Amino acid sequence: MHRHDHPHDHAHDHAHGSHTHDHATRALKFALGLTLVVLVAEAIGGWLSNSLALLADAGHVLTDAGALALSLFVAWFSRQPANAAKTYGYLRWEILAALINGATLLGLSAWIAVEAVARLAAPEPVGGNMMLGVAIAGLLANAVAAWLLHPVHAGSLNVRGAYLHILSDLLASVGTIVAALIIRATGWLSADPLASLLTTALIVRGAWTLVRESVDVLLESTPAHIALNEVRRTLEGIQGVESVHDLHVWSVSSGVVALSAHAVVREANRNQPVLERACELMGHMGIHHVTIQIEQRDLHDNDKHVHP
Numbered sequence: 614m615h616r617h618d619h620p621h622d623h624a625h626d627h628a629h630g631s632h633t634h635d636h637a638t639r640a641l642k643f644a645l646g647l648t649l650v651v652l653v654a655e656a657i658g659g660w661l662s663n664s665l666a667l668l669a670d671a672g673h674v675l676t677d678a679g680a681l682a683l684s685l686f687v688a689w690f691s692r693q694p695a696n697a698a699k700t701y702g703y704l705r706w707e708i709l710a711a712l713i714n715g716a717t718l719l720g721l722s723a724w725i726a727v728e729a730v731a732r733l734a735a736p737e738p739v740g741g742n743m744m745l746g747v748a749i750a751g752l753l754a755n756a757v758a759a760w761l762l763h764p765v766h767a768g769s770l771n772v773r774g775a776y777l778h779i780l781s782d783l784l785a786s787v788g789t790i791v792a793a794l795i796i797r798a799t800g801w802l803s804a805d806p807l808a809s810l811l812t813t814a815l816i817v818r819g820a821w822t823l824v825r826e827s828v829d830v831l832l833e834s835t836p837a838h839i840a841l842n843e844v845r846r847t848l849e850g851i852q853g854v855e856s857v858h859d860l861h862v863w864s865v866s867s868g869v870v871a872l873s874a875h876a877v878v879r880e881a882n883r884n885q886p887v888l889e890r891a892c893e894l895m896g897h898m899g900i901h902h903v904t905i906q907i908e909q910r911d912l913h914d915n916d917k918h919v920h921p
Contacts, residue, residue, distance in 0.1 A: 637765040637772050638688050644758035644779060645681040651754045651782070652678055658747030662740030665732050665805050667747060667789055674751075676721055677778040680714045684775040704866035707771035708830045714774030715823035718781065722813040722820065729813070732806035739805050745793035752786035759783050769867045770830070774823055781816040788812040833863035836870055844898065848874060851890050853883030856911065862900060871902035878907050 652674040659667035687710040695702035762776040792808035795801055835841050839862050848857045855877040862872045872895055878887050884907045892903045 637769065638685065640761040640765055641681055641685045641688065641772070641775060643761050644775070645678065645685065647754045647758045648674055648677045648681055648779070648782075651751045654747055655751055658743055662743040662747070663737055664739050664744040664789070664793075665728060665737075665809055667744050672721055672725065674782055676714075676717050677775075677782055680717065680778040681775050683710050683713065684771050687771050701865055704869060705831070707769060707866055708827050711770035711774040711823055712827035712831070714778060715820045715827060718778065718816055718820035719824065722817050725809050725813050729806035729809040732809075733803055736802035736806075739796055739802055742793075742797065744805075745790060745797065748786050748789035748793055752783065752790060755779055755783040755786055770823070770827055771867070777816075777819045777823055780819070781812070784815050785809075785812040830864045830866070833861075835862050836864050839870065839898065839900070844872070844895070844900075847894050847898070848876060848891055851887055851894070853878050853880055853887050855879060858911065865902070869902065870900045871904070872900045873904045873906075875906045875908055877909070877911050879909055881909065 652671060655667055655671035655674055658664075659671050687706045690703055690706055693703050758779045759776070762772065762779060765772055788808035788811055792804040795804040829837075841860065841862060844862060845857055845860055848854060848860075857877075858875050860872075860874040862870065865871050876887065876891070878884055887907065888905060891905055895901070895903045
C-alpha cells in the first residue's frame with residue numbers, strides 16, 4: 614500500500630483549520646449565552662400568555678441550548694490527537710453531533726405539529742401583548758446568534774447543525790410576531806397554532822438535509838461534490854496507468870475527503886511518478902488523503918470477497 618502526503622500543505626491546512634476552529638468556538642459560546650437568555654424569557658412568557666407559538670419557540674430554544682453545548686463539546690473533543698486505536702482521531706464525533714441535532718429537530722417538529730393541530734380544533738385564549746414583546750426580544754437575540762454563526766457554519770456539519778437550530782428559532786420568532794399581531798388586530802386565535810405549523814414546515818426541510826448528509830458521511834458515501842467517474846477517468850489518464858479498480862472516495866469528516874484505489878501499472882519504474890501525479894490531480898479535486906495500491910497485474914479477482 615502506497616501513500617503520498619504533502620507535509621507543507623498539511624501544516625498550512627492545519628494552521629488555517631485551527632484559526633477557523635477557534636473562530637467557530639467563540640461564535641458558539643456567544644450564541645449559547647444568548648440562547649440561554651432567550652430560553653428563560655420565552656418559557657416564562659409562553660406560560661404567562663398561554664401562547665403555543667411562544668412555548669413551541671421555547672422548546673426549540675431548549676434544544677438549541679443542548680445543540681450548542683453539544684457542538685461546543687464536540688468541537689473540543691474532535692481535536693483530540695489520533696492514537697493507535699483511533700487512527701483518524703475523533704473527527705467523526707462532529708458528524709454524530711450533527712445527526713443528533715438534526716434528529717432532535719425532526720422529533721420536536723413532530724411534537725409541535727401534533728399540538729398545533731389540537732389547538733386548531735380547540736383554540737385557546739392567548740395574551741397577544743406579552744406574546745409579541747417576548748417574540749420580538751427572541752427575534753433580536755436569535756438574529757445576533759445567527760449573525761455570529763453564519764460566517765463559520767458552512768465548513769462543518771457540526772456547526773451547521775447548531776446554526777440550523779438558531780435559524781429555526783429565528784423563523785419561529787418571526788412567525789410568532791406575525792401571529793401576535795394578527796391576534797391583537799383581529800382576535801383570530803388560530804393564528805397562533807398556524808404560525809407554529811408554518812415554522813415547523815420550514816425547519817423540517819433543513820433538519821432532514823442535515824440528517825441525510827450526516828448519514829451519508831457515516832455510510833462512507835461518495836461526497837456529493839465528487840464525481841466518481843471523473844475521478845476514475847483522471848486516474849486512468851495518468852501515463853503508465855493501465856486501469857483502476859476498487860476505487861472508493863468518502864468523507865472522514867466535514868472537509869476531510871479520502872480516497873483509496875488499486876492501480877495497475879505494468880512498468881515498475883513508473884510507480885513513483887504515478888503516485889505523485891495521482892496525489893497532485895486528486896488534490897485539485899479536493900481529495901487530500903490519497904492511498905493507492907500499485908499492482909503489476911490486476912488483483913481484483915482476489916478481492917471479490919471484500920469488494921463484490
